[in-house]
Amino acid sequence: MISFIGCLLFLIVGYLVYGRIMERIFGAEPERPTPAYTMQDGVDYVPMSWWRVFLIQFLNIAGLGPIFGAIMGVMFGPAAFLWIVIGTIFGGAVHDYFSGMMSVREGGASLPELVGQQLGKVVKLFMRLFSLLLMILVGAVFVSGPAGLLAGMTPDISLLAWTIIIFVYYMLATLLPIDKIIGKIYPVFGFALLFMAVGILFALFYNNAPIPELTSGLTGHHPNKALHIFPIMFVSIACGAISGFHATQSPIMARCIKNEKYGRRCFYGAMVAEGIVALIWAAAASSFFGSLSGLQEYTAGLPATANKAAEVVNIISKDWLGAAGGFLAILGVIAAPLTSGDTALRSARLITADFLRIDQKPIIKRLLISIPLFVLTFLILQMNFDILWRYFAWCNQTLAVFTLWAITVYLCRKKKLYIISLLPAIFMTMVCSTYFLVASRPEGLGLPYPVSLATGAVITTATVVFFFLWKRKDCT
Numbered sequence: 001m002i003s004f005i006g007c008l009l010f011l012i013v014g015y016l017v018y019g020r021i022m023e024r025i026f027g028a029e030p031e032r033p034t035p036a037y038t039m040q041d042g043v044d045y046v047p048m049s050w051w052r053v054f055l056i057q058f059l060n061i062a063g064l065g066p067i068f069g070a071i072m073g074v075m076f077g078p079a080a081f082l083w084i085v086i087g088t089i090f091g092g093a094v095h096d097y098f099s100g101m102m103s104v105r106e107g108g109a110s111l112p113e114l115v116g117q118q119l120g121k122v123v124k125l126f127m128r129l130f131s132l133l134l135m136i137l138v139g140a141v142f143v144s145g146p147a148g149l150l151a152g153m154t155p156d157i158s159l160l161a162w163t164i165i166i167f168v169y170y171m172l173a174t175l176l177p178i179d180k181i182i183g184k185i186y187p188v189f190g191f192a193l194l195f196m197a198v199g200i201l202f203a204l205f206y207n208n209a210p211i212p213e214l215t216s217g218l219t220g221h222h223p224n225k226a227l228h229i230f231p232i233m234f235v236s237i238a239c240g241a242i243s244g245f246h247a248t249q250s251p252i253m254a255r256c257i258k259n260e261k262y263g264r265r266c267f268y269g270a271m272v273a274e275g276i277v278a279l280i281w282a283a284a285a286s287s288f289f290g291s292l293s294g295l296q297e298y299t300a301g302l303p304a305t306a307n308k309a310a311e312v313v314n315i316i317s318k319d320w321l322g323a324a325g326g327f328l329a330i331l332g333v334i335a336a337p338l339t340s341g342d343t344a345l346r347s348a349r350l351i352t353a354d355f356l357r358i359d360q361k362p363i364i365k366r367l368l369i370s371i372p373l374f375v376l377t378f379l380i381l382q383m384n385f386d387i388l389w390r391y392f393a394w395c396n397q398t399l400a401v402f403t404l405w406a407i408t409v410y411l412c413r414k415k416k417l418y419i420i421s422l423l424p425a426i427f428m429t430m431v432c433s434t435y436f437l438v439a440s441r442p443e444g445l446g447l448p449y450p451v452s453l454a455t456g457a458v459i460t461t462a463t464v465v466f467f468f469l470w471k472r473k474d475c476t
Contacts, residue, residue: 014089066278073237077221087241088275100250108255135348142341173342189335209287240278244399
């Protein structure tokens with residue numbers, strides 16, 4: 001419990017202290033007009049209050065990742081707590097804040113355009129395709145996940161029926177002006193998600209839960225010894241520490257934020273809030289069954305086809321919060337992916353519109369882009385959920401690598417303290433390159449661990465050398 005409390009306090013202090021440092025490094029200008037006003041169109045560029053922007057951003061990024069990812073990641077032991085805290089403060093929140101504020105400065109530009117401005121035309125083209133792939137994967141994953149949970153809660157309504165209902169909702173949320181659906185229903189979903197987190201946090205203290213301490217060791221806890229803590233844990237816990245998906249969502253809110261001074265609250269603050277949610281669920285999963293081994297035994301006993309993280313959420317919520325509280329908690333878990341899936345497809349529409357230069361004010365032009373995206377998402381939905389999640393996890397973290405390097409180049413060109421993004425960029429380059437090499441097929445090459453680790457180190461070193469050669473030539 002001591003380690004958990006310390007990590008929780010560290011996240012809060014990180015927002016108050018390091019978040020303000022990031023704001024000063026970027027140079028937020030409260031008097032500078034934002035795209036919400038200079039490009040207002042009543043569809044995507046709509047001025048909103050800071051608390052509404054914060055809530056939408058928080059729900060956009062808080063999908064299944066900080067809950068399911070934290071549960072799967074804590075299987076590796078209390079090292080998950082450290083990764084959530086350090087990753088959130090020094091990686092994820094920096095990544096989210098700068099991607100959001102860079103978009104504000106560039107008229108609400110989508111992520112591929114932002115990255116392309118810093119890393120070149122070839123990378124821009126790659127990012128357009130790669131970002132679209134990730135958005136479609138997110139849309140598919142976040143239909144499948146909540147549909148399965150809802151089907152389990154309503155025996156009279158089939159999985160197929162819930163899938164269709166959610167998919168129709170996603171279509172509406174993608175096409176309609178942002179303040180018509182997203183701006184109105186997110187406060188309700190936000191309450192459910194907030195209740196879930198606070199309720200589980202209270203239950204942890206009330207039940208004096210035996211949360212593992214950092215002193216119990218940082219490695220060797222996972223029952224499957226073939227799954228090495230590096231890089232697997234750092235990919236499993238993505239949205240609760242650092243996630244490339246977030247940078248695709250920040251431009252949506254960059255088009256709605258009224259003042260640059262709210263950037264720290266809405267971008268850095270939303271990531272810290274997500275880190276807190278991930279920390280709470282990692283603590284709950286590792287203590288509810290009496291110990292980490294208890295969690296591992298419970299999940300091992302579930303059917304191979306079961307969504308193990310969802311089953312853990314279900315049993316913890318019902319037992320600790322009762323029937324009514326459990327229902328609201330599950331609703332919060334359902335709301336989180338729903339409010340990421342809809343904005344993922346909305347982001348896919350905006351990314352496509354940006355590089356094709358198609359005005360999105362007319363509904364017919366929104367349909368022109370959205371219909372092919374809906375068809376692709378529906379086709380990907382036919383894949384197994386576990387396979388979808390693995391592809392999503394790797395694509396997600398790889399996107400974060402490109403975003404962090406783009407931020408580093410941006411800061412370098414502005415003669416600012418680029419080391420704040422350089423260090424996480426280097427670390428995540430090593431994580432993603434090693435993961436791709438060591439992960440089993442089909443999402444990886446399945447190479448031996450020592451070979452993957454060495455090759456990943458070579459790739460990372462070469463990337464760093466290339467950056468400093470570029471810096472010496474073009475950024476002096």
